[in-house]
Amino acid sequence: xxxxxxxxxxxxxxxxxxxxxxxxxxxxxxxxxxxxxxxxxxxxxxxxxxxxxxxxxxxxxxxxxxxxxxxxxxxxxxxxxxxxxxxxxxxxxxxxxxxxxxxxxxxxxxxxxxxxxxxxxxxxxxxxxxxxxxxxxxxxxxxxxxxxxxxxxxxxxxxxxxxxxxxxxxxxxxxxxxxxxxxxxxxxxxx
Numbered sequence: 001x002x003x004x005x006x007x008x009x010x011x012x013x014x015x016x017x018x019x020x021x022x023x024x025x026x027x028x029x030x031x032x033x034x035x036x037x038x039x040x041x042x043x044x045x046x047x048x049x050x051x052x053x054x055x056x057x058x059x060x061x062x063x064x065x066x067x068x069x070x071x072x073x074x075x076x077x078x079x080x081x082x083x084x085x086x087x088x089x090x091x092x093x094x095x096x097x098x099x100x101x102x103x104x105x106x107x108x109x110x111x112x113x114x115x116x117x118x119x120x121x122x123x124x125x126x127x128x129x130x131x132x133x134x135x136x137x138x139x140x141x142x143x144x145x146x147x148x149x150x151x152x153x154x155x156x157x158x159x160x161x162x163x164x165x166x167x168x169x170x171x172x173x174x175x176x177x178x179x180x181x182x183x184x185x186x187x188x189x190x191x
Contacts, residue, residue, distance in 0.1 A: 056128070
Protein backbone atom coordinates (compact mmCIF):
# COMPACT_ATOMS: atom_id res chain seq x y z
CA UNK A 1 0.00 0.00 0.00
CA UNK A 2 1.25 3.48 -0.88
CA UNK A 3 1.63 6.12 1.81
CA UNK A 4 -0.51 9.25 1.44
CA UNK A 5 1.29 12.31 2.85
CA UNK A 6 -0.28 15.70 3.39
CA UNK A 7 2.19 18.58 3.33
CA UNK A 8 1.04 21.99 4.47
CA UNK A 9 2.00 25.44 5.59
CA UNK A 10 -0.39 26.06 8.47
CA UNK A 11 -0.99 28.95 10.84
CA UNK A 12 -1.06 28.27 14.56
CA UNK A 13 -4.87 28.47 14.41
CA UNK A 14 -5.09 25.89 11.61
CA UNK A 15 -5.50 28.05 8.49
CA UNK A 16 -3.91 26.79 5.25
CA UNK A 17 -5.48 29.22 2.77
CA UNK A 18 -3.28 31.18 0.33
CA UNK A 19 0.09 30.85 2.07
CA UNK A 20 2.04 31.77 -1.06
CA UNK A 21 0.02 34.77 -2.20
CA UNK A 22 -2.91 33.23 -4.06
CA UNK A 23 -5.55 35.89 -4.77
CA UNK A 24 -8.89 36.24 -3.02
CA UNK A 25 -7.89 35.85 0.63
CA UNK A 26 -7.32 38.91 2.82
CA UNK A 27 -4.14 37.47 4.43
CA UNK A 28 -2.77 36.05 1.19
CA UNK A 29 0.99 35.44 1.30
CA UNK A 30 1.05 35.09 5.09
CA UNK A 31 4.07 32.74 5.05
CA UNK A 32 6.29 35.53 3.69
CA UNK A 33 4.89 38.64 5.35
CA UNK A 34 6.84 39.56 8.48
CA UNK A 35 8.54 36.18 9.01
CA UNK A 36 12.29 36.04 8.61
CA UNK A 37 13.34 33.58 5.88
CA UNK A 38 15.36 30.60 7.07
CA UNK A 39 16.39 28.14 4.36
CA UNK A 40 16.64 25.29 6.88
CA UNK A 41 12.86 25.43 7.42
CA UNK A 42 12.23 24.31 3.86
CA UNK A 43 14.63 21.33 3.84
CA UNK A 44 11.61 19.06 4.16
CA UNK A 45 10.30 20.34 0.81
CA UNK A 46 13.41 19.04 -0.95
CA UNK A 47 13.03 15.68 0.77
CA UNK A 48 9.41 15.50 -0.32
CA UNK A 49 10.42 15.96 -3.96
CA UNK A 50 13.03 13.22 -3.61
CA UNK A 51 10.81 10.72 -1.79
CA UNK A 52 7.34 11.18 -3.29
CA UNK A 53 6.49 9.34 -6.49
CA UNK A 54 3.14 11.01 -7.27
CA UNK A 55 1.21 14.17 -6.42
CA UNK A 56 -2.46 14.40 -5.45
CA UNK A 57 -4.37 17.66 -5.76
CA UNK A 58 -7.91 18.95 -5.47
CA UNK A 59 -9.34 20.84 -8.43
CA UNK A 60 -8.88 24.33 -6.97
CA UNK A 61 -5.21 23.76 -6.13
CA UNK A 62 -4.64 22.09 -9.49
CA UNK A 63 -6.07 25.15 -11.26
CA UNK A 64 -3.81 27.42 -9.18
CA UNK A 65 -0.61 25.37 -9.61
CA UNK A 66 -0.95 24.13 -13.22
CA UNK A 67 -0.33 27.52 -14.89
CA UNK A 68 2.74 28.22 -12.70
CA UNK A 69 4.58 25.11 -11.48
CA UNK A 70 5.49 23.60 -14.88
CA UNK A 71 7.68 26.66 -15.57
CA UNK A 72 9.37 26.47 -12.13
CA UNK A 73 11.91 23.91 -13.29
CA UNK A 74 14.61 24.89 -10.78
CA UNK A 75 12.29 25.06 -7.75
CA UNK A 76 10.16 21.96 -8.42
CA UNK A 77 12.02 19.49 -10.63
CA UNK A 78 10.80 16.46 -8.67
CA UNK A 79 7.22 17.62 -8.41
CA UNK A 80 7.11 18.52 -12.09
CA UNK A 81 8.41 15.11 -13.18
CA UNK A 82 6.09 12.93 -11.10
CA UNK A 83 2.60 11.82 -12.15
CA UNK A 84 -0.24 13.98 -10.87
CA UNK A 85 -3.74 12.96 -9.81
CA UNK A 86 -6.52 15.53 -9.51
CA UNK A 87 -9.61 14.69 -7.49
CA UNK A 88 -12.60 16.40 -9.07
CA UNK A 89 -16.15 15.68 -10.12
CA UNK A 90 -16.22 18.62 -12.54
CA UNK A 91 -12.78 18.83 -14.19
CA UNK A 92 -12.68 17.49 -17.76
CA UNK A 93 -9.77 15.90 -19.63
CA UNK A 94 -9.66 18.89 -22.02
CA UNK A 95 -9.16 21.19 -18.97
CA UNK A 96 -5.78 19.59 -18.16
CA UNK A 97 -2.55 21.34 -19.10
CA UNK A 98 -0.30 19.54 -21.55
CA UNK A 99 3.09 20.72 -20.21
CA UNK A 100 3.06 19.18 -16.72
CA UNK A 101 3.61 15.50 -17.42
CA UNK A 102 1.18 12.68 -16.75
CA UNK A 103 -2.09 13.92 -15.17
CA UNK A 104 -5.08 11.74 -14.30
CA UNK A 105 -8.48 12.71 -12.93
CA UNK A 106 -9.91 10.78 -9.99
CA UNK A 107 -13.63 11.19 -9.41
CA UNK A 108 -14.04 10.08 -5.79
CA UNK A 109 -12.37 9.20 -2.51
CA UNK A 110 -12.90 5.57 -3.49
CA UNK A 111 -10.63 6.26 -6.47
CA UNK A 112 -8.03 7.69 -4.07
CA UNK A 113 -8.30 4.58 -1.87
CA UNK A 114 -7.80 2.42 -4.98
CA UNK A 115 -4.73 4.49 -5.99
CA UNK A 116 -3.24 3.87 -2.54
CA UNK A 117 -3.55 0.13 -3.19
CA UNK A 118 -1.37 0.29 -6.32
CA UNK A 119 2.36 -0.35 -6.53
CA UNK A 120 4.64 2.63 -6.03
CA UNK A 121 6.03 5.00 -3.47
CA UNK A 122 4.52 7.80 -1.42
CA UNK A 123 1.86 10.15 -2.79
CA UNK A 124 2.13 13.79 -1.66
CA UNK A 125 -0.89 16.10 -1.28
CA UNK A 126 -0.25 19.83 -1.80
CA UNK A 127 -2.64 22.66 -0.99
CA UNK A 128 -6.10 21.20 -1.53
CA UNK A 129 -7.75 22.24 1.75
CA UNK A 130 -11.15 20.72 0.95
CA UNK A 131 -9.61 17.51 -0.35
CA UNK A 132 -7.38 17.24 2.74
CA UNK A 133 -10.33 17.59 5.09
CA UNK A 134 -12.23 14.91 3.18
CA UNK A 135 -9.22 12.57 3.03
CA UNK A 136 -8.63 12.98 6.76
CA UNK A 137 -12.29 12.37 7.61
CA UNK A 138 -12.22 9.22 5.42
CA UNK A 139 -9.08 7.92 7.18
CA UNK A 140 -6.98 7.96 4.00
CA UNK A 141 -4.06 10.15 5.15
CA UNK A 142 -1.07 8.26 6.56
CA UNK A 143 1.33 11.10 7.40
CA UNK A 144 1.33 14.87 7.93
CA UNK A 145 4.29 17.12 7.09
CA UNK A 146 3.39 20.42 8.75
CA UNK A 147 5.27 23.69 8.85
CA UNK A 148 3.43 25.64 11.56
CA UNK A 149 3.89 29.40 11.29
CA UNK A 150 3.73 31.71 14.32
CA UNK A 151 0.70 33.63 13.10
CA UNK A 152 -3.01 33.71 13.94
CA UNK A 153 -5.16 34.35 10.88
CA UNK A 154 -8.69 33.88 12.19
CA UNK A 155 -10.88 33.18 9.18
CA UNK A 156 -9.72 31.06 6.28
CA UNK A 157 -9.74 27.52 4.96
CA UNK A 158 -8.64 25.06 7.62
CA UNK A 159 -6.54 21.92 7.31
CA UNK A 160 -8.90 19.89 9.49
CA UNK A 161 -12.69 19.73 9.40
CA UNK A 162 -14.95 20.25 12.37
CA UNK A 163 -16.77 16.99 11.65
CA UNK A 164 -17.80 15.09 14.78
CA UNK A 165 -15.77 11.89 14.53
CA UNK A 166 -13.81 9.41 16.61
CA UNK A 167 -10.46 10.52 18.02
CA UNK A 168 -7.52 9.96 15.66
CA UNK A 169 -4.14 9.48 17.34
CA UNK A 170 -0.90 10.64 15.75
CA UNK A 171 2.71 9.67 16.43
CA UNK A 172 5.32 12.43 16.25
CA UNK A 173 8.18 11.12 14.11
CA UNK A 174 10.12 14.33 13.52
CA UNK A 175 10.10 17.87 14.88
CA UNK A 176 12.26 20.94 14.84
CA UNK A 177 11.95 24.53 16.02
CA UNK A 178 13.51 27.37 14.08
CA UNK A 179 14.70 30.80 15.21
CA UNK A 180 11.96 32.54 13.22
CA UNK A 181 9.26 30.75 15.24
CA UNK A 182 8.30 28.16 12.62
CA UNK A 183 7.82 24.60 13.85
CA UNK A 184 8.31 21.50 11.70
CA UNK A 185 6.02 18.68 12.83
CA UNK A 186 5.87 15.31 11.08
CA UNK A 187 3.19 12.92 12.30
CA UNK A 188 2.25 9.38 11.32
CA UNK A 189 -1.41 8.48 11.69
CA UNK A 190 -1.84 5.64 14.16
CA UNK A 191 -4.20 2.93 13.00
